[in-house]
Amino acid sequence: MSLRIFGSLFATTVVFSTLGGLANLVHAVQVSFKAVAPNVYAHVGDIEGRTYENEALNANIGLVVTPQGAVLIDSGATFSSAQDIAQAAKAVTAQPIKWVINTGGQDHRWLGNGYFKAQGAEIIAHAGAEADMKARGLEQVQANVPVLKDKQAGTTPVLPTRWMQGADNTLDLGGVSFKLVYRNGGHTPGDAIVYLPTVGVAFTGDVVYVDRILGLHPVSKTKTWVASFEALEALQPKVVVPGHGRVTDLAQAQRDTGQLLKALRAHMGKAVNDGVDLAAAVKSFDARPFVHLKHVEVWLPQLANRTYLEMEME
Ligand SMILES: [Zn+2]
Structure with a gap:
């Protein structure tokens, strides 16, 4: 009797886990690395918000293959999507991912670290990200639970193991030279560019958004974001892999991100100086050059708001 119960329980478990496996296969986020230069790849993520389907991997990530291992730029938002990323990397290289660089403190830049660390990868970020990651890591995992549900399983904030200091670092990873360019972040305090x-090729992380409008959060600073953007311009990259949107050139990055930040700061800075109140300043911002950006109607009033308040404090 007890054996039969055990047997039927066992059978039920097998059926459920097989179905679960199939469901995961059906719903796993599609990660696909496309070459942007020899041995350099980018996955272009969804430009919509976070959904169960995109596993909060609504962002771009990079992969660089060196003779001694692969370098992943950003690890995704969950343990499970990190596995999807590792699987997609196998489609373009036999080299294991030995290094992960996190370009900032937002969920999809680093919450997949746990998977890669368990595989033995070294995790690198700028030290400017440390306080932000420590402060908001768990909060960001929890904020995704209502959207990602079971796909959030196994995700915990795992910090980088190597912190870089200073504005301009050169890293030799597997015999390839990487520059890590840091101007005190912007979208988050730890945002850095990998060049x-x-x-x-520049992997800009959240320093550049194209096709969709950028986001400003309580931790964002437009002042340092502009400085980070100008550091990108100084590099004169041939290829820009933005944090969000298609792989592009510097001109589109300027149109969709640099000019928007500068226009917001110019308008709000003048309004603050002239004693124009917040509501009037937000209303009089000229949005016409930016109406082509996706989600502009939702986000622009908030960007205008936050920029005014930031400039009032400067
Ligand atoms: Zn982002």
């Missing part, structure tokens, strides 16, 4: 000087 490959040999091929002229």
Whole structure:
């Protein structure tokens, strides 16, 4: 009797886990690395908000293959999507992911770290990200639970193991030179640009949004964001892999991000100086150059608001 119960329980478990496995296969986020230069790849994520389907991997990530291992730029928002990323990397290289660089403190830049650390990867970020990651890691995991539900399983904030200091670092990873360019962040305090000087490719993380409007959060600073953006311009990259939106060039990055930040700061700075109140300043901002950006109607009033308040404090 007890054996039969055990047997039927066992059978039920097998059926459920098989179905669960199938469901995961059906719903796993599609990660696909496309070449942007020799041995350099990008996955272009969804430009919509976070959904159960996109597993909060609504952002771009990069992969650089060196003779001694692969370098992943950003690890996704969950343990499970990190596995999807590792699987997609196998489609373009036999090299294991030995290094992960987190370009900032937002969920999809680093909450997949746990998977790669368990595989033995070294996790690198700028030290400017440390306080933000420690302060908001758990909060960001929890904020995704209502959207990601079971796909959030196993996700915990796992910090980088190597922190870089200073504005301009050069890292030699697997014999390839990487520059980590940091101007005190912007979208988050730890935002840094990863630049490959040999091929002229910049992985900008959240320093650049194209096709969709950028986001400002309580931790964001437009002042340092502009400085980070100008550091990107100084590199004169041939290829820009933005944090969000298609792989592009510097001109589109300027149109969709740099000019928007500068226009917001110019308008709100003048309004603050002239004693124009917040509501009037937000209303009089000229949005016409930016109406092509997705989600502009939802986000622009908030961007205008936050920029005014930030500039009032400067
Ligand atoms: Zn982002």
